[in-house]
Amino acid sequence: MKNHATANDHEFPEWILGVIRCPNSGTCLSLASAQLLSLVEDRHGRSPMTNKIGRTISAIPTQALVSQDHRWLYPIIDGIPCLLPDEAIPLDFPFEFADPQDR
Incomplete structure (x- = not known):
């Protein structure tokens, strides 16, 4: 059993x-x-992305959590999710990234 x-x-x-x-x-x-x-990495390379409060993201995380509605990305830093609302990276990607069961 996977835990x-x-x-x-x-x-x-x-x-x-x-x-x-x-x-x-x-x-x-x-x-x-x-x-x-x-x-996200590609988009950031073309035009620097910002977090919710407008601070430019210095580097896109290699691990992250994403909201079910695919509107917010939360970096995982050293294995710990950063769930501070202001540190969230807003996403505006096409709906195809949403989980099919959420459609």
Whole structure:
């Protein structure tokens, strides 16, 4: 039986993903896919992205949690999700990145 979800080198107990919520939208959070993080990295390379309060993001995280509505990205730093509302990275990506069951 699998008890953990893996994000790169760090593991997160699955029950935590079922308990924590997006501080900005109140939706569930999940591990951001490599595809989404790659898109964020590409977008940041073309035009620097900012967090919720307008500070430029110095580097796109290699691990992150994403809100169920795919509007907010929360960096995972040293295996710890940063769930401060102001540190969230707003996303404006196409709906195809949303979980199909959420459509």
